[in-house]
Amino acid sequence: MNYDLSLRLQTCLNSLAPLQTVADVGTDHAYLPCVGILNGQLKKAIAADIGVGPLEAAKTTIARYNLNEKIETRLGPGLTVLNPSEVEGVVIAGMGGKLIVSILEDNISLSQSFQRLVLQPNIDANLLRAWLAAHQFEIIDEKIVLDEGKFYEIIVAKPVEELVPYSELDIEFGPILRLNKEHDVFHAKWSKEFAKNESIIHQLPVNHPRLESLKQRQALLKEVL
Ligand SMILES: C[S@@+](CC[C@H](N)C(=O)[O-])C[C@H]1O[C@@H](n2cnc3c(N)ncnc32)[C@H](O)[C@@H]1O
Numbered sequence: 450m451n452y453d454l455s456l457r458l459q460t461c462l463n464s465l466a467p468l469q470t471v472a473d474v475g476t477d478h479a480y481l482p483c484v485g486i487l488n489g490q491l492k493k494a495i496a497a498d499i500g501v502g503p504l505e506a507a508k509t510t511i512a513r514y515n516l517n518e519k520i521e522t523r524l525g526p527g528l529t530v531l532n533p534s535e536v537e538g539v540v541i542a543g544m545g546g547k548l549i550v551s552i553l554e555d556n557i558s559l560s561q562s563f564q565r566l567v568l569q570p571n572i573d574a575n576l577l578r579a580w581l582a583a584h585q586f587e588i589i590d591e592k593i594v595l596d597e598g599k600f601y602e603i604i605v606a607k608p609v610e611e612l613v614p615y616s617e618l619d620i621e622f623g624p625i626l627r628l629n630k631e632h633d634v635f636h637a638k639w640s641k642e643f644a645k646n647e648s649i650i651h652q653l654p655v656n657h658p659r660l661e662s663l664k665q666r667q668a669l670l671k672e673v674l
Contacts, residue, residue, distance in 0.1 A: 546573030
């Protein structure tokens, strides 16, 4: 049997440590919890999804590896399928940042009860960071990976008593990621956007309404690069 995960999902799984009981919300095929149990990192998991098809796919993977005793499946939206204190943490991966925000916001007390949350937005990571910052979460770790030609940011958060003051650069680029500028993948992601914006700026007429915001964005990118 091949227990390999994609780099993106493996990084999410690694980021859950040291937690041993977790919920994977939006699990689809339940690959992450299955590998987590098979490699001994996790003791128990809940694999949840809003879709019947994805949950059936999860059940198939779980049965294939004979993990029915260790992984429970739940059908329903977001965190509504979880009871307080039954898992130490949650992973929500492979969705847009806005959807992750709405899942957390719809059940804020449960969101704030987890020891850690591993969040992997496909887009709008900045919106997710802004929401976390405004709702008493601290970003305790961040990773960025290039997987099959796409960049993915993984945000690890935990609830805290006081609001953590994050700057605009922290929210846009990640408070931990942006301080590690030598990180090749981080540099590649934002250099790519910088180059793309430069080429747009050179093609636009001087009085184009987009120019001002593009130039502001370039100044921010220059600062972080
Ligand atoms: C692209 S898949 C990601 C699967 C896996 N987490 C990964 O990262 O590879 C997104 C999954 O999230 C599920 N989903 C979307 N909205 C959801 C919600 N509000 N609550 C739970 N699951 C949701 C979808 O049904 C789908 O199976």
